[in-house]
Amino acid sequence: MEPVFAAIALVLSPSTLLVVSAAGLFGLFVGAMPGLTATLATALLVPVTFFMDPVPALAAIVTTTAMAIFAGDLPGALLRIPGTPASAAYVEDAYRLTRKGQAERALGAGLVFSVIGGLVGSVILASTAPILAEFALRFSSFEYFWLALFGLSCAAFIATGSPLKGLVSLLLGLFIATIGIDITTGYPRFAFGVVELMGGVSFIPAMIGMFAVSEVLRWAIRRKRAMTPVQQHIGRIFRGQMANLRRYRTGLLRGSLLGTLIGVLPGAGADIAAWVTYALARRFSKEPEKFGTGHVEGIVQAGAANNASLGGAWIPALVFGIPGDSITAIVIGVLYMKGMNPGPTVMLDRPELLYAVFFTFFVANLFLLPLGWLAIKFYRRLLEVPRDLLMPFILLLCMVGAFAINNTVFGVGIMLVLGLLAFLMEESGFPIAPAILGIVLGPMIEQNFITSMIKADGDLLAFFERPIAAVLGVVTILVWGYAALRIFRPQPAAGGPKSEIGEGE
DSSP states (O other), X not given: OHHHHHHHHHHTSHHHHHHHHHHHHHHHHHHHSTTOOHXXXXXXXXXXXXXXXXXXXXXXXXXXXXXXXXXXXHHHHHHSOOSSGGGSTTHHHHHHHXXXXXXXXXXXXXXXXXXXXXXXXXXXXXXXXXXXXXXXXXXXXXXXXXHHHHHHHIIIIISSSOHHHHHHHHHHHHHHHHOEEOTTTOOEESOTTOGGGGGOOOHHHHHHIIIIIHHHHHHHHSTTOOOOOOOOOOOOTTTTHHHHHHHTHHHHHHHHHHHHHHHHSTTOOHHHHHHHHXXXXXXXXXXXXXXXXXXXHHHHHHHHHHXXXXXXXXXXXXXXXXXXXXXXXXXXHHHHHTTOOOSTTHHHHOHHHHHHHHHHHHHHHHHHHHHHHHHHHHHHHHHTSOHHHHHHXXXXXXXXXXXXXXXXXXXXXXXXXXXXXXXHHHHTTOOSHHHHXXXXXXXXXXXXXXXHHHHTTTOGGGGGTSHHHHHHHHHHHHHHHHHHHHHHSOOOOOSOOOSSOOOOO
């Protein structure tokens, strides 16, 4: 029990609580601005975490993410522009409730049930991660190879609208991961004589460029679009939420559990969890015809799912070192910078760190209630921040973060080049999340593949000889088969989730 008490003391220290409060306000601000995602908010935090201890740094990321996911509901309800992709599933219901004069009902449901979903996800994270960590200690290079490959496959084939475009994005990320010194021969690959490239493409400038700089470029091109907030009085947001809880308690539990499970899948994330849960809510509802017309049921279930998925995404990140989404990919980069390797041994080496993450999830979701209430009350003032001031400031933060990695201007150049590349990809319909996961997991796949081949003396069948490796290998191959069917048997286009939502400004 000593690590548990040590973790609680770390999280409840005044300095950590101050960081949680500041990160909460920052996450609410970024998430509430249309087009600025929770991933962008996390990316902008990275330069700040350089100067923090591990627990406050992770607490800042957890809190910012939870706040930003909820804050995306604010422009969705008042402007019909989801602030984050996770809010897009139920934006029509929220906006139509606002048009009916019930903005407080939509925003109150989003807040209350986001907190409940986040707490459920936190309980599942705290109860399953230690068990999975013990199980993960049985993993060798064969299992880690298949697990990383499975994560990339899910990101490229399942969690994107077009499997072919997801595959192209993934291969691009894997190519970027190969730049630098070959781990077996010591020969530089794709460095073209540039000394700085021999060390590889640093993850943090790549991530900041692909997520943040691309958003700045998109704003610069579309800056003429205007947004006009809904001028409406927002009343008591908690009124009627107990009735919603009693009426939709089964759906709330289903959404929370489903959101957590989807969050565990590498590459899925809160937006996929929200869309799937909203579709199931409509399927099992007694009033499916009301969905999309200003019905609160979809907001209750999908709002719980998107916050519950956050805890689920941390399970593979902490236990296996496999990012569950783009945010936990950033987390893994931060952990490496702090000298801590995520994986099953973290439970043995730094148990207080793991328990601190669990406890931080509870604290962050409890902080969401009062801070979310304040955000709802003052949201129209947030919208008044001139984008002509905000976006240059974001670009400045990006440049500082990219420079601070190695104290070289080369990192800034990498950030700008990959930011332009990500912008062109998104404009052409190619998702960037698979590329980011490819950059993160590429070295892991390569290293474990080469290690396994050396162990097996070049025998590929050895990848299926161990029971766990065989199961993971078969599941991964089935995912490839499913993706091949989707590629060669395209379905008719239908309404559904888009890879990037909330870009209008």
